Amino acid sequence: MLLILSSRMVSEEIALQFGALPPAMLPLGAGRLWERQIELAMGEPVWLTLPEDYEIGEFDRARLAEARVNILRLSASLSITEAIAAAIDHIAPEGAIRILYGDTLVSLPDDQLMLSDRVCAKASLANYPWAFVRGMENGRPVFSNAPPRRLENRNAVCGYFHFADARVFAAICRENGFIDALNTYAERAPLQILEPETWLDFGHLSLYFQSKRDMLMARSFNDVQVEGDFLIKQSGQIAKMRDERRWFQDLPETLRLHTPRFGGSIERDHRAGYALEYLFAPSLADLFAFGELGLSSWLEIFEGCAQLLDKFDAIPPEPAAPEASAEYAALFHQEMIERKTRQRLDNFLTTAGLDRAQEFRINGRQLPSLGRVLDDFLQAVPPTRPADIRLWHGDLFFGNMFYDFVARRAMCIDPRGQLPGFGYARFGDPRYDIAKLAHSVLGKYDKTILGRSRLARHAAHDWELRCAATPHEAEIEQIFSETLVTARGLSRSEIAAMTGLLFLSMLPLHGDDPERQSHLLAAGLIFHSKLQEAAA
Structure with missing residues (x-):
């Protein structure tokens, strides 16, 4: 049995960035931390403790139920040992129990996960209020809250435990603080130290x-990897990668603070790419899909987005540049608004066995x-004019945006960098960037993904489409x-129309998941109703 202790809220510093969440509910990758933690269950039942007053959203309740995670509500005022004793009393396990802190993730070989009477500990030079293995006395480990004075002895307790007798440990917890409970249990049982392959602590903001x-770094994908302090993006689409990195290289000084530091170009193995500084900041997709921020935080974030767009808007092309011409504005509208959408929608309809006459x-x-x-969407978008053209990003949705709460600055990555029929393009119609943001906020694109x-x-x-609610x-x-x-x-009608067009144009890009395509189609069609409402 695996017990995940998450009955207290995250620290104030984390809550300021993500909202008040139990640690196991923190965003991580494409889900929440608990979804990674239950991989340690090895088929055994999982119990997750949560604060009594924490409201689980409908979608999270469904996912927890699908994963067969049992929920136990506990008072946030309980100490660790009080929470452990209360949980064991409620669950009443026979024999062993494994305990994992709600802000912790470890990896161990399968055969070590089930070893009896083990405490995970790993050397660390980081300065955080952890418990430590002070040493060995009479063949048993001794634990302490006091950091060791010698750096080589900083063996920190990781937050994963296996106790062969759950009820004995619960009885000890009722009478002791956690360190004393570990030491007392070690006097009665052959408790041993187990070093995990990896230990990830999400309990402090910097550590998160x-x-x-x-x-x-451990789960790198083919096109995106993390190497030390840099994120490496590379692809066999050589022209695209070269144009993306050129966008970063050509950025004016006023915008360099809104992107990660450029770490250089990459050309290897018939692939092109570039390196960017890894951002230690939350993505707007994580905050919108999984966070619990208050309105004041979102007002700050949108003001940051507006400041970023203002800086884009302040940079038009040079008067004699091709991008300043009427031909360029017409090409932009034709390629990015009209032709792309028509072609991609037709590709999707052919694959899905539908046609344009279908009604929903x-x-x-x-x-x-x-x-x-x-046609209604296209007619509602006024043509792009030469005076509209400004520096643009081209893919400014929440998944490509971050917010630095310390600097109070919006950040962006992964620019488009290209315009079909033209090539490298750092200038475009600002409405396109705003529509990209709208398809995250109003269209819930990131939640669907x-x-x-x-x-x-x-x-x-x-069909009826519903998305997880954000507070x-x-x-x-x-x-x-x-x-x-x-x-x-700008008018709400033109942004509603452009957002609807974005959803329709994305359909063939998600051909690997027909169900997701249906969700995106429904989301796009909803904007026809929004268009009518805005135009009324």
Whole structure:
């Protein structure tokens, strides 16, 4: 049996960046920390303790139920030993129990995970209020809260334990603090130290970001890797990678603070790429999909986004540059707004066995045919004018944005860098960047990508799409629309139309997951209703 202790909220410094969450509910990768922690269960039952007053959202309740995680509510005022004793009393396990701190992740070989009477400990020079293995006395380990005076003896207790007799340990916990409980148990049982292969501590803000980076280093993908303090992006799409890195290299000084430091170009093994400083900051996708921030934090974030866009807007192309011409503005609108969407939608419809005449009913509203929806979207977007063209990013959705709460600065990565029919392109229509943001905020794109949406099919083409709720979501949407749409002199109808077009153009890019394509199609069609509402 695996018991994950997460009945207290995260520290104040973490809560300021993610909201008040139990540690096991912190965002990590494409999910929450507990989703990684239960991999240690090895098929055994899992119990997760949570604070009595913590409200689990509908989508999280469903995921916990699907994973067969048992929830035990405990008072946040309990000490660690009181929480352990209360949990064991409630669960009443026969024999052994394994305990994992809610802010901890370790990796061990399968055969070591089930070894009896073990305490994980690992050497660390970091200065945090951990417990330590002070040494050995009479063949048993001795634990202490006092950091060792010698650096070579800093063997920190990691937060993963195996006790062969759960009830004995619970009885000891009722009468002792945690360090005394470990020492008392070690006097009665052959407790041994076990060194994990890796130990990730998410209990302090700096450690959270370091641990997240270290986990990415261990789980690198083919095109994106973390090497030390740098994120390496490379691909066989050589022209695209060269244009992306050129975008970073050509950035004016006023914008370099809004991107990671550029770490150099990469050309190897028939691939091109570049290195960027790894950002120790939360992505806006994590904050929106998994966080519990208050309205004031979102107001600050959107103000930061507005400041970034203002700096983009302040940089038009040189008057004699090709990007300043009417031909470039027309090409941008034709390629990025019209042709891309038509071609990609047709590709999707062919693969899905649909055509433009198909009509859908989404969230109780009957919509016109797909072809009519596309035409309505296109007609609602005024053509791009030469005076509109400014420095742009081209893929400014929440997954490519971070917010540095210390510097109070929005950051971005992964620019588009190209315009079909033109090549390297650092200038574009600012409305495109705002529509990209809108498809994260108003369209919940990142939630869909992260598996936090549900699609109910009442009939073949009668669907209901629901996404996991973010606290204060309606107010967040209003703040976004006021701060980044109407305050910039844009109409909600043109941004609704451009956002709908973005969803339609993305459909073939998610061909590996037909169900996700359905979610994205429904999300895009919803913007036809938003367009009508905005135009009314």
